[in-house]
Amino acid sequence: MSGLFGSGSSTTTQQASNTTGDISKDVTLNSPPEDGISEITFSPQSEHLAVSSWDKKVRIYEINQQGGSEGKALFEHEGPVLSCCWSKVSHTLTTSYPQSLMLSKDGTKVVGAGADKAARMLDLQNPGTPAQQVAAHEKEIRCARFVDVPGQQTPVLVTGSWDKTMKYWDLRQPNPVASITCQERVYTMDSKDKMLVIGTADRYVNIINLDKPGEFYKTMQSPLKWQTRVISCFTDATGFAVGSIEGRCAIQYCEEKDASSNFSFKCHRQTPPNQSNVSNVYSVNAISFHPQHGTFSTAGSDGTFHFWDKDAKHRLKGYPEVGGTISSTAFSRTGDIFAYAVSYDWSKGYQANTPQLPNKVMLHAVQADEAKPRPKVGKR
Structure with missing residues (x-):
């Protein structure tokens, strides 16, 4: 009987090689940032990649089908940029919304947020117009996302800060339309459809139903025992x-009826040669979900990334070390490209950030068998 990666009669060695991915043909992004890369994210509507960096810049690249890349635009902050995101438009927008302010469905606006306590937006449709400040906090802004608020006739930007607040912004107004105080500093945030999830210091996780954006739908402690690095929403x-x-x-599922499906697993750990009782533990820095298959990737300080099937509780592919820590990852809108940033992740403090460390973004062409979930099998 044929398995996911070939014949069921394969030898153990062949099976191992089938679950080991190939990065030898991965392509380097042209003209990468000059300092640590904080976040990379693909446009939801085109083959463009935004990259935020500690060199105070957000860069936008165009990616062609052969993996070639070209810098198309950039804008600057007054401090390191810690997050970037693409605009999207609410399904509830009406024709009464001013055309000059509408965030186009083709993802033509990019927001950066960072250590200058500001979020800034560049309109790629008006290349002569400089980036405009669209949000502010009392302390550094760690993350920014556009969200779909039902009934809201304007696109909404959400920013999460080390000042322990998250704020909603109507981009036509200088002040936030709403603000929520979290238990601790905001470290990570993600949104999908009506769900917004915020991870803070002290392992708090806040879930918001965007039908009621001004309140927490549910608050919990992370199921993991140590500091949260990243949260990423399922595609559904x-x-x-x-x-x-x-x-x-x-x-982690949001509703109690699905709680039996919650689980955690070890990853990004290494056992040194001849030391079977020792395990080196590395941070999980990035989690990205495949937009078509619902499978996901993890990437970490060990310099590896892996593809997983959460429903089958199975690793689909593991990839060799890439020559440095991985700080951020992203799938393209079709899932055909997986981008990963090879860049220092500050896990060993500022002393370990030397000029010799790599700063680059790699583009991996996702093959047909790499990210597809395992076939469903009947009960035994």
Whole structure:
């Protein structure tokens, strides 16, 4: 009987090689940032990649089908940029919304947020117009996302800060339309459909139903025991994945009826040669869900990335070390390209950030068998 990666009669060696991915043909992004890369994210409507960096810049690249890349635009902050995101438009927008302010469905606006306590937006449709400040906090802004608020006739930007607040912004107004105080500093945030999930210091996780954006739908502690690094929402918006500094990932559903499906697993850990009782533990820095298949990737301080099937609780592919820590990852809108940033992740403090460390973004062409979920099998 044929398995996912070939014949069921394969030898153990062949099976191992089938689950080991190939990065030898991955392509380097042209003209990468000059300092640490904080976040990379693809446009939801085109083959463009935004990259935010500690060199105070957000860069936008165009990616062609052969993996070639070209810088198309950039804008600057007054401090390191910690997050970037693409605009999207609410399904409830009406024709009465001013055309000059509408955030186009083709993802033509990019927001950066960072250590200058500001979020700034560049309109790629008006290349001569400089980036405009669209949000402000009392402390550094750690993350920014556009969300779909039902009934709201304007696109809404959400920013999460180390001042322990998250704020909603109507981009036509200088002040936030709403603000929520979290238990601790905001470290990570993601949104899908009506679900917004925020991870803070002290392992708090807040879930918001955007039907009621001004209140927490549910608050919980992370199922993992150590500091949260990243949260990423499932493609079907029924839950989210959490990654922590302890080399673990947790799969968490929002509703109690699905709680039996919650689980966590070890990843990004290494056993040194001839030391079977020792395990080196690495931070899980990035989790990205495939837009078509619903499978997901993890990437970490060990310099590896892996593709997983959460429903089958199975690793689909593991990839060799890439020559440096991986700080951020992203799938393209079709899932055909997986981008990963090879860049220092600050896991060892500022002393370990040397000029010799790599700063680059790699583009991996996702093959047909790499990210597809395992075939469903009947009960035994």
